[in-house]
Amino acid sequence: MSSYDAKHGGKAWMHIPLLAMAGFYLIPIFIMLNTGFKSFDEVSLATMWELPSGISFDNFVAAWDALKPNMWNSVKIVIPAATISSVLGSLNGFVLAKWKFRGANIIFPIILFGMFIPYQAVLIPLVEFMSRIGLAGSTWGLVLVHVIYGIPITTLIFRNYFATIPETLIEAAKVDGAGIWQTYSQVMLPLAIPSFVVVFIWQFTSAWNDFLFAVVLTDNSSWPVTVALNNLAGSQIIEWNVQMAASFMAAFPTLLIYIFLGRYFLRGMMSGALKE
Amino acid sequence: MTTTAGKAPIRRKAFSMEKWWGLVWVMPSLIAVMLFVYGFIGWTARVSMSAWKGLLPNYDFVGDDNFVALSKDPRFDIDIKNTAIFTFVFVLGCLIIGFLLAVLLDKGIRGEGFYRTLFLFPMAISFIVTGVVWRWLMNPAQGDRLSGLNLLFDKLGLDFLINSWHATPEWGIAAVALPAVWQMSGYTMALYLAGLRAVPETLREAARVDGASEYQVYRMVIIPLLRPITLSAIIILGHISLKVFDLIIALAGKQVALDVPSTYMWTTTFDGYFFNRGAAIGIVLLMSVAVLVIPYLWYTLRQERDL
Numbered sequence: 001m002s003s004y005d006a007k008h009g010g011k012a013w014m015h016i017p018l019l020a021m022a023g024f025y026l027i028p029i030f031i032m033l034n035t036g037f038k039s040f041d042e043v044s045l046a047t048m049w050e051l052p053s054g055i056s057f058d059n060f061v062a063a064w065d066a067l068k069p070n071m072w073n074s075v076k077i078v079i080p081a082a083t084i085s086s087v088l089g090s091l092n093g094f095v096l097a098k099w100k101f102r103g104a105n106i107i108f109p110i111i112l113f114g115m116f117i118p119y120q121a122v123l124i125p126l127v128e129f130m131s132r133i134g135l136a137g138s139t140w141g142l143v144l145v146h147v148i149y150g151i152p153i154t155t156l157i158f159r160n161y162f163a164t165i166p167e168t169l170i171e172a173a174k175v176d177g178a179g180i181w182q183t184y185s186q187v188m189l190p191l192a193i194p195s196f197v198v199v200f201i202w203q204f205t206s207a208w209n210d211f212l213f214a215v216v217l218t219d220n221s222s223w224p225v226t227v228a229l230n231n232l233a234g235s236q237i238i239e240w241n242v243q244m245a246a247s248f249m250a251a252f253p254t255l256l257i258y259i260f261l262g263r264y265f266l267r268g269m270m271s272g273a274l275k276e
Numbered sequence: 277m278t279t280t281a282g283k284a285p286i287r288r289k290a291f292s293m294e295k296w297w298g299l300v301w302v303m304p305s306l307i308a309v310m311l312f313v314y315g316f317i318g319w320t321a322r323v324s325m326s327a328w329k330g331l332l333p334n335y336d337f338v339g340d341d342n343f344v345a346l347s348k349d350p351r352f353d354i355d356i357k358n359t360a361i362f363t364f365v366f367v368l369g370c371l372i373i374g375f376l377l378a379v380l381l382d383k384g385i386r387g388e389g390f391y392r393t394l395f396l397f398p399m400a401i402s403f404i405v406t407g408v409v410w411r412w413l414m415n416p417a418q419g420d421r422l423s424g425l426n427l428l429f430d431k432l433g434l435d436f437l438i439n440s441w442h443a444t445p446e447w448g449i450a451a452v453a454l455p456a457v458w459q460m461s462g463y464t465m466a467l468y469l470a471g472l473r474a475v476p477e478t479l480r481e482a483a484r485v486d487g488a489s490e491y492q493v494y495r496m497v498i499i500p501l502l503r504p505i506t507l508s509a510i511i512i513l514g515h516i517s518l519k520v521f522d523l524i525i526a527l528a529g530k531q532v533a534l535d536v537p538s539t540y541m542w543t544t545t546f547d548g549y550f551f552n553r554g555a556a557i558g559i560v561l562l563m564s565v566a567v568l569v570i571p572y573l574w575y576t577l578r579q580e581r582d583l
Contacts, residue, residue, distance in 0.1 A: 014383065017376070018381075021377060022391060025397070026394070028398075028406070028410065032409055045415070048423060049427065091301050091302070092301070092302050094301075095302050099295070100295075101296055108577070109577055110306075110310075111302075111306065113313070113569070114313040118518065118538060118558070119519075120537075120538050123542075123545070123558065148308045149312065151305045151309055179297075180294060180298065211522040216542075216546060226405075229404055229408060230526050233408040243408055244412070247405045255397065255400055255401065259397075262396075266466065269396075270466065
C-alpha cells in the first residue's frame with residue numbers, strides 16, 4: 001500500500017483523514033440501510049446505530065406501498081422531460097457554437113442567465129399561467145416546466161461540447177453541399193452521443209430531485225416522489241424507520257445512475273461552473 | 277451549391293440565408309425562455325407592486341409599498357440573519373473541506389477513484405432525501421430520548437459534542453448548513469482537484485528548489501494560482517445558498533426560527549395568499565442572486581471570447 005502511495009507522492013497517513021471523511025459521507029446511507037433492513041420489532045431510536053440481527057424487508061414493503069404511485073409519477077415526468085431537453089439542448093448548442101448568426105453571442109447569455117435565477121421569482125406567474133392553460137396539477141405540466149427551465153444548462157453543455165469540434169469539419173460539410181440539417185444530423189450528431197448521455201442523466205437527476213416546481217404544480221394524484229416523501233416525513237403517522245426506507249427508495253434511481261454513469265454525471269456537474 | 281469561382285458572390289448570399297436558419301432553430305427555445313424567465317420575472321415585478329392579497333388577482337398599483345413593508349418586517353430580519361449565517365457556514369465549510377480533500381487526493385494516493393466517487397455521491401441525491409435523513413440524525417432530543425448523532429457521540433464518549441442542532445436558539449440555522457456541506461463539499465473538491473491538476477509540476481519543483489517547504493509551496497504558489505477557482509466556487513455555492521429551500525423544508529418544516537427568504541416567499545404566497553409580499557420577496561431574491569451571477573457570467577463569457 002505504502003509503496004504505491006510513495007511512488008506517487010502520497011503518504012500512508014493521508015488515508016486516515018480520507019477514511020474519516022469517507023465515514024462522514026456514508027453516515028446517512030448507513031442509517032437508511034441499517035434502519036431499512038431491520039424488522040419492525042427491532043426498530044427503536046435508542047438502538048439506531050446497532051446492526052440488525054437479520055435482514056427484514058418490513059420497512060421497504062411499507063415504504064413501497066406508500067410511494068409506489070409517486071415513483072411512477074416521477075418516471076412519467078422525468079423520462080419525457082430529460083428526452084425533450086436533450087434534443088432541444090443539442091439544437092441550440094449546435095447553432096450557437098457552429099452555425100452562428102448575427103446576435104448569437106447575445107442570445108447565449110440571455111438563455112444562460114435562466115439557470116441561475118431563484119425560481120421564487122417566477123413562481124406566481126408560473127402557477128397562474130399553468131392553470132390558465134390547464135396544465136396545473138398534471139404530470140405533463142411538470143414535464144413542460146422541466147424542459148423549459150432546463151434549456152439553459154442543456155444548451156450550455158452542448159454548446160461547450162460543439163465548440164471543441166474543429167471548424168474544418170463544418171467547412172468540409174458545407175463544401176460538400178450540406179445544409180444546416182445535414183451538417184447537424186450527419187456530422188455533429190454522431191459525435192455528440194456522449195454529450196447526450198451527459199445531458200440526459202443531468203436532466204434526469206435534476207427533474208427527479210426537484211421539489212419546488214412539483215410542490216406548487218402538482219396535486220396528490222400527480223405528486224412525484226420528492227413531494228410524497230416530504231409529506232410522509234411530515235406526517236405523524238408514518239414511523240421514522242419507514243421514512244428511512246422511503247428515503248433510500250427515492251434516492252435509489254439517481255444513485256444507480258451515479259454509480260454506473262458517474263463519469264457523465266460529473267461532466268454535467270462541472271459544466272454548472274461554466275467550465276469544461 | 278457548387279464551388280466554382282465564378283459563382284462565388286451568389287454562393288455567399290445563399291450562405292448568409294443559410295446562416296439565418298440558425299436563428300430559426302433556437303427560436304422555440306428563445307421564445308420559451310423569454311416568456312418563462314424574463315416575461316415571468318416582469319410579471320412577478322408587477323405583482324410585487326400590486327395590492328394582491330387573497331385568492332383573486334388584484335393588480336392595483338401600490339408602488340414600493342410591499343418592499344417598504346418587507347424592510348420593516350421582523351420576520352424578514354430573521355430571514356436575512358439566517359441567510360447570512362447559513363451562507364457563511366455553508367460556503368466556508370465547503371471551501372475548507374473541498375480544498376483539503378483535493379490536496380490529499382491530488383497526491384496520487386491509492387484508491388483515489390474510490391474516494392472521489394464516495395465524496396461526490398451526495399450530489400446525486402435530492403435535498404429532500406438529505407433533509408429527511410438528517411432530520412433524524414440531528415434529532416435534538418436530550419436525556420433518555422437521545423438519538424441520532426447525539427447518541428453516537430454519547431456511545432463514542434464524545435459527550436461534549438452533544439447539542440440541540442437546529443433547535444439551538446438563534447444559531448439553529450448553522451446546523452442546517454451541515455447537511456448542505458455534506459451534499460456540496462464533494463463538488464467543491466472536484467473543482468479544486470481539477471485546478472490542482474492544472475498547476476504545472478515545474479512550478480512546484482521550482483519553488484522547492486528555492487527552498488520552500490511543502491506548506492510554503494501551497495501558501496505562496498498553489499493557493500494564489502487557484503484563486504479563480506475559489507472565486508467560481510464562492511459564486512456557485514453562494515447562489516445555491518441564497519436559493520436553499522428544499523433542504524430546510526424537509527429538515528425542519530415551516531419553522532419561523534429557521535426561515536429564509538425562499539421559504540418565507542413560499543409560505544406567505546401559497547399558505548397565506550399574500551401574493552404581493554411573496555412577489556416582493558421573489559424580486560429581492562432575484563436581485564441578490566443577480567448581483568453575484570451577472571458579473572461572473574459577463575466575465576467568464578468575455579474571457580472565453582478573448583481566448
